[in-house]
Amino acid sequence: MFPSRTRVRPRRLERRLPWPVSLAGLLIPLVLSVLTAAYVLWFRDDRTEVVVVDRVTGTPIAGAVIETDGAALQTDRTGRARLSVRAQETIRVSAPDHDAVLLKLDQERVRRVRIELRPNVVTGSVTRSGDGAPIAGATVRAVKAGATIVTAESDTRGQYLLRGVPEGAEIRIEHPDYAPMVVMLANDQTRLDAVLRPDVVLGIVRDTTGRPVRALVAAARGWVETGEDGSFRLKGVSVGDQVFVKAPGFRAAVLTVPENFRLDVSLEPIVIRAIYINALVAAKPESLEKRLQLVDRTELNAVVIDLKDSTGQVYYDTRVELARDIGAVRPILDPAKLVKDLKARGIYTIARIVVFEDPILAEARPEWAIKDQTTGQAWRTWNGLAWVNAYRQEVWNYNIALAVEAAAMGFDEIQLDYIRFPTDGPLQKADYGVAHTAENRTAAIGAFLRSAHEALLPTPAYLAADIFGLTMWELGDSGIGQNLEAVAGVVDYVCPMLYPSHFWSGSLGYELPNDHPYEVMRYSLENGLKRVPEARAKFRPWLQDFSYGRGKPYGPDEVRAQIRAVYDAGLSSWMLWNADSVYQEAALETSG
Missing domain, CATH: 2.60.40.1120 (Carboxypeptidase-like, regulatory domain)
Structure with missing residues (x-):
């Protein structure tokens, strides 16, 4: 026998690849699919990427709202958003604290848009x-x-x-x-x-005894009135600016704004007892000195001097161009030097300026004059004098410019006279260009005085207004635009011309008021004070030191009677008028 054989089945040879090659085989398909998807999204998606940034800093704006016709969405934290937009479509982009913008996409397919928003904070x-x-x-x-x-x-x-x-x-x-x-x-x-920069000065105005004073406090850019307690708050000032503080019955104070913007002011009381000196007398050294010696010897302490009188002439070399243009300048005085000399003698200085009786201006500027209704030419008084129209602001501006100039020369006070409409002549023919009613007349005179007062506020000078004596009794305007309440409200001093000789027969129950100087003066002052008791400190009357008309001539007794009436009416200041500047020393108390 042959030995048995075992059948051996041959092994299948297993083929193994290295591991890197195996991993690549897995990743490649994945990468290809991602790239394919990106390709599809980029080249086949019609959406537009919008980037919204701050125009100033360039930083992305998160949460910006992008609105289209069909949708609205917000940008992410990088300021980006993608949206589908049709060609020619307008989009609106907005974000908090930025201005919104509208943008029209003109191209068929816009892939990326950068939008800058202006910050509005x-x-x-x-x-x-x-x-x-x-x-x-x-x-x-x-x-x-x-x-x-x-x-x-x-x-x-x-x-x-x-x-x-x-x-x-x-x-x-x-x-x-x-x-x-x-x-x-x-x-x-x-x-x-x-x-x-601070521009408000605070302070309190008191008198020399420490009591509060109601005063006006002014600077170049504004003015205020103090409260009952004397306090004030004045805006519009800088360190080093001048501040002017004025109250009737006191000397004006001029102060400088300190660095702490605090001013506590003490005003010195003053009583004025003056005489009038016309320009012709003042221009002659000997004549002027004679009057000034009268002031030195007596209770007098002030003078009123003409700078412009009822002729319309300006008696110094003024810089007011209009006065030169109309030929009104007659430079016989040097006011700046005159003021300096008078103050060196302790004399209070008052500049008198006649306003609306100004024939020189009326003839040179007929369009500013009162017209005659029958002829169309300048209306004239019975003496043939043309008057300027008190409704015309051009006339106001001319006289205010002269007043401000006088203040700059150093006068303590500017006294305006003939601040009224005419009283004599064919008044029924006068054409003023407006309805000549009591309301219009009073408003015009009041507005002029208010303008003059405001112009003088940022100066050390007070404003005084001469008025008819009848104004103390007449409740209307006497047909001339002078109303006591209206005038007293817009000036520093009210100066009624209470000449007894000028009162009509029968006035105050006297056939000849001229012969009752004490009664006419006292009753008139008391009546005026009852009407405007708050203006008591503003009253300073003109007294008569001349003779006129019927009745007894005026001597020292008649002049002194008027002075006593002033005191008995509760006032302390007064002025004497004589057109020729001639005064009766015997009527005056001696100085010292």
Whole structure:
């Protein structure tokens, strides 16, 4: 036998590949599928990628809203979003604290769009000049085309945040105690730090005994009236500015704004006892000195001197061009030197300016004159004098310019005379260009005096107004535009011309008022004071030191009787009138 054989089945040879080759076989199909998907998305997807950034910083804006005709979505934290947009479709992109934009996609298929939004928030600080202290409560406004668009307020740290500021806006920062600041924003400016300058001075006005005084406090850019306690708050001033403090019955005070913006003022009381000196007398040294020696020897302490009288002539070398143009200048006085010399002698100086009886101006500027209804030419008084029209502001401006110039020369007071409409002549023929009613007349005179007063406020000079004596009794305007209440309300001093000889027969029950100087003066003053008791300190009457008309001539006794009447009526100041500037020394008390 043959030995048995075992059948051996041959082994199948297993083929093994290296492991890197095996992994590649798995990854390649995956990569190909990703690339295929990306290809499909990029080349076959019609969506557009939008990137929204801040125009100033370039940083992405997350949460920006993109609106299309059919949908709205927000950008992610990278400022991106994808959306389907048709050709020529307009999209709107907006984000908090940025201006929204509208964008039209002109191309058929726009793959990527970068959109820059303008920030419309402005932040900053408001601090005080000098020490840099924060200012709370400042109002910050964005203004465009004159309209306020948005407003904010600075906090206790002086910080503010202004939202919704339009492009090209003007920023205004304001605070009651500081000068305002106005800045035009630069392109894309988002921060504005403001430094404000204090411009309010605070203080109290008292007399020399410490009692509060009701006064007017003025500077170049405004004025205020003190309260009952004498306190004031004046805005519009800077360190070093002049401040003028005036109250009837007191000398004006001129002060300088200190660095702490605090002024406590003490006003010195003053009593005025004056004589009138006409320009011709004042121009002659010997004649002037004679009057000034009278002042030195007696209780007198003030003089009234003509700078412009009823002829229309201006008696000094004025810089008011109109006076030169119309030939009104007759320079026989040197007012600046005159004021200096008078003050060196302790004399209170008053400049007299006649206003509406001005034949020189009326002839040179006939369009400013009262017209004659029958001829169309200048209306004239019985003496043939033309008057300027008190309704014309050009006439106001001319006389106010002269008054301001006189104040600049150093006069303590400017006294306006003939502040009225005419009283003699063919009045029924006068044409004023407006209805010549009592209301219109009073309004015109009042408005002129108010304008003159305001012009003189930022000067050391007071404003006084001469009025007819009858105005103390007449409740209307006497046909001339003078009403006591209206005049007293807009000037510093009211000067009624209470000449007894000028009262009509029968006035106050006297056949000849001229012969009752004490009674006419006292009763008239007391009647006026009853009508405007709050204006007591403003009253300073003209007294008669001349003889006129029927009745006894005026001597020292008659003049002194009027002075006693002033005192007995509760007043202390007065002025003597004599057209020739000749006065009776015996009527006056000696000085010292």
